[in-house]
Amino acid sequence: MTQISAFINKEKRIVSSIKLSISSSTSICISFHRHFTPDTSQGTFQSSNQNPKPILQQEQHRQSIVSLIKSTTHEPHLLQIQAHITRYSLLQNSRISLLFLSSLCSSAPRDIRYSRLFFSQIENPAASHYNTLIRAYSSSNSPKEAFSLYKEMRQKGLKPDPISFSFVIKSCIKFRLVFCGLQVHGRILRDGFRSDCLLLTTLLNFYSSFASREEACKVFDEMPQKDTVAWNVLISCYLRNGRTRDVLMLFDSMKNESFCIPDDVTCLFVTQACANLGALEFGEKVHRYIEERGYGSARNLCNSLIAMYSRCGCLDKAYDVFKGIREKDVISWSAMISGLAMNGYGRDAILAFEEMQRMSISPDEQTFTGVLSACSHCGLVDEGMEFLNSMSIEFGIKPNIHHYGCVVDLLGRAGLLDQAYHVIISMKVKPDATIWRTLLGACRIHGHFTLGERVIEHLVELKAQEAGDYVLLLNIYSSAGNWEKAMELRKFLKDKGIQTTPGCSSIEIKGVVHDFVVDDILHPRKHEIYDKLDEINKQLKIAGYVAEMTSELHDLGADEKANALSYHSEKLALAFGVLATPPGVTLRVTKNLRICIDCHNFAKFLSGVYNRKVIIRDRTRFHHFRDGHCSCNDYW
DNA sequence: TTAGGGTTAG
Numbered sequence A: 001m002t003q004i005s006a007f008i009n010k011e012k013r014i015v016s017s018i019k020l021s022i023s024s025s026t027s028i029c030i031s032f033h034r035h036f037t038p039d040t041s042q043g044t045f046q047s048s049n050q051n052p053k054p055i056l057q058q059e060q061h062r063q064s065i066v067s068l069i070k071s072t073t074h075e076p077h078l079l080q081i082q083a084h085i086t087r088y089s090l091l092q093n094s095r096i097s098l099l100f101l102s103s104l105c106s107s108a109p110r111d112i113r114y115s116r117l118f119f120s121q122i123e124n125p126a127a128s129h130y131n132t133l134i135r136a137y138s139s140s141n142s143p144k145e146a147f148s149l150y151k152e153m154r155q156k157g158l159k160p161d162p163i164s165f166s167f168v169i170k171s172c173i174k175f176r177l178v179f180c181g182l183q184v185h186g187r188i189l190r191d192g193f194r195s196d197c198l199l200l201t202t203l204l205n206f207y208s209s210f211a212s213r214e215e216a217c218k219v220f221d222e223m224p225q226k227d228t229v230a231w232n233v234l235i236s237c238y239l240r241n242g243r244t245r246d247v248l249m250l251f252d253s254m255k256n257e258s259f260c261i262p263d264d265v266t267c268l269f270v271t272q273a274c275a276n277l278g279a280l281e282f283g284e285k286v287h288r289y290i291e292e293r294g295y296g297s298a299r300n301l302c303n304s305l306i307a308m309y310s311r312c313g314c315l316d317k318a319y320d321v322f323k324g325i326r327e328k329d330v331i332s333w334s335a336m337i338s339g340l341a342m343n344g345y346g347r348d349a350i351l352a353f354e355e356m357q358r359m360s361i362s363p364d365e366q367t368f369t370g371v372l373s374a375c376s377h378c379g380l381v382d383e384g385m386e387f388l389n390s391m392s393i394e395f396g397i398k399p400n401i402h403h404y405g406c407v408v409d410l411l412g413r414a415g416l417l418d419q420a421y422h423v424i425i426s427m428k429v430k431p432d433a434t435i436w437r438t439l440l441g442a443c444r445i446h447g448h449f450t451l452g453e454r455v456i457e458h459l460v461e462l463k464a465q466e467a468g469d470y471v472l473l474l475n476i477y478s479s480a481g482n483w484e485k486a487m488e489l490r491k492f493l494k495d496k497g498i499q500t501t502p503g504c505s506s507i508e509i510k511g512v513v514h515d516f517v518v519d520d521i522l523h524p525r526k527h528e529i530y531d532k533l534d535e536i537n538k539q540l541k542i543a544g545y546v547a548e549m550t551s552e553l554h555d556l557g558a559d560e561k562a563n564a565l566s567y568h569s570e571k572l573a574l575a576f577g578v579l580a581t582p583p584g585v586t587l588r589v590t591k592n593l594r595i596c597i598d599c600h601n602f603a604k605f606l607s608g609v610y611n612r613k614v615i616i617r618d619r620t621r622f623h624h625f626r627d628g629h630c631s632c633n634d635y636w
Numbered sequence B: 001t002t003a004g005g006g007t008t009a010g
Helices: A058-071 A075-087 A094-107 A113-121 A127-138 A143-155 A162-174 A178-190 A197-209 A213-222 A228-240 A244-255 A264-277 A280-292 A299-311 A315-324 A330-342 A346-358 A365-378 A381-393 A401-413 A417-426 A433-445 A449-461 A467-479 A483-496 A526-542 A558-566 A569-580 A597-609
Strands: A002-005 A018-022 A028-032 A504-509 A512-517 A587-591 A614-617 A622-626
Touching: A058 A075, A058 A094, A075 A094, A075 A113, A094 A113, A094 A127, A113 A127, A127 A143, A127 A162, A143 A162, A143 A178, A162 A178, A162 A197, A178 A197, A197 A213, A197 A228, A213 A228, A228 A244, A228 A264, A244 A264, A244 A280, A264 A280, A264 A299, A280 A299, A280 A504, A299 A315, A299 A330, A315 A330, A330 A346, A330 A365, A346 A365, A365 A381, A365 A401, A381 A401, A401 A417, A401 A433, A417 A433, A417 A449, A433 A449, A433 A467, A449 A467, A467 A483, A504 A569, A512 A569, A526 A569, A526 A597, A569 A587, A569 A597, A597 A614, A597 A622
Parallel strands: A587 A614
Antiparallel strands: A002 A018, A018 A028, A504 A512, A504 A587, A614 A622
């Protein structure tokens, strides 16, 4: 039995007058000291002939109930308090009803019906009652209720305050009620809340969530004061919308702001942007900033840094960060495992997975994505299939589309195309475009054009076929020398007006990312770059490099083909790297599509002849080159 | 001073 005294005022006499006993089980007993009786009508005295009792004044009674409500969130207790409130007609007391409503909302978030019922008993709910209920609904599964309460309060002439607006917008974001959100925005402007920084930040996030970058920028520009969170939401908007390079720019502008500086959340977004871009130098700058600001021990930042360094092909630094984390969680381990996997250290990734279990950290879905991709990157077919089976049996994790994707990649690259196809059609989840595309990539590697055509049909069925898919098929026809089919496909693409994505390679030099397309003429140092590329080509030929003609998709003569291949964007980026950096510096190139076999060979020879470590990240993986060798031994 | 608002890792 726990005794809780409700302190109703500072006078000791009264303090001890009420004992509220809450039993450790489920019942609550509201008892009054024998000398006191609650007063139900202000200012009157209740007396009995034999035992005159002092009256517990109404306000004191209210305060004691307030204390009682504050003292518990246990649902059965609350129901008993509710009965008490009703008994003493305290329901229409705004303070008590509001406080009680808040307690109900926070104690039973899963069943909002109690709160709703209580709310309906209040004769004239104030805006604050609506706010409380709207908030509860915004975190429940009935967001439309939040919106209809908002409309109801407007109809009653109650003006929602910025906080209820904020909750309504959050509901709109959560449940993708775009038009409702737009309506609310209009109201906010009309009600004159255009200078509320927090509310505008929520709105900014609303537009950011619906890919309306321009609208989001407009909200940001019109904010009278922009604090760090507002900047962060803007940055997250750019990140979500793929404007990663602008994220770096915003980070720099933010550092020059006098009143708000980047915080730990900003750093999280910016490291993600660096990871997406493969911008190592900028990432290192952010890392230094993190240390300077004293965020270095924040685990979420460290986890993000591991991913950033891994995706920049800089595994040593990823590992340094990983080692420095005192208490590594499943995210730290998964990030490290994926980092090892994507950089071609599949066996180490599996060792890390084993080590993680020795440390009693349970793997989750994403850990297995890392482990399975490790298998696919290193051609560990048997191990991969074993992990796929054991993840559900031993760890109770059902394989998702990403896991199956890794397995299809694994089987496909190993040439087990039929088996890969079988996995897709027999898996328990609906195949998406990505998984078909993975198989299409494998068809390209192994020149399997009948299966390739079938895969395209599946993509068409999903209405998800992209120009890049046809390019893969074109690639399959061309490398198999089936020029007739290739011509037919080209005509089809032309007739349908399908534009293919141009290949683009980028290299970061001194913190600036330089982009190149095939036969690029836009770079200010283009003459030097082409001269350097010619020189490199000559040197590599001496070392035994021969252009790989199957990488050229047009039916050309040998010389024309070699010429067409010479100025691929990867080669221009590499030539610029050799030109613009001192000997020995690692060259890191990011390619938006898949690297071709010829560029792969080119990079391999370059790493030997020029004694440079070369890391190329393409759409599917990393290719590490050193001393004339590739870390994966071959192209695939 | 009735409680209640914005961004966040692999």
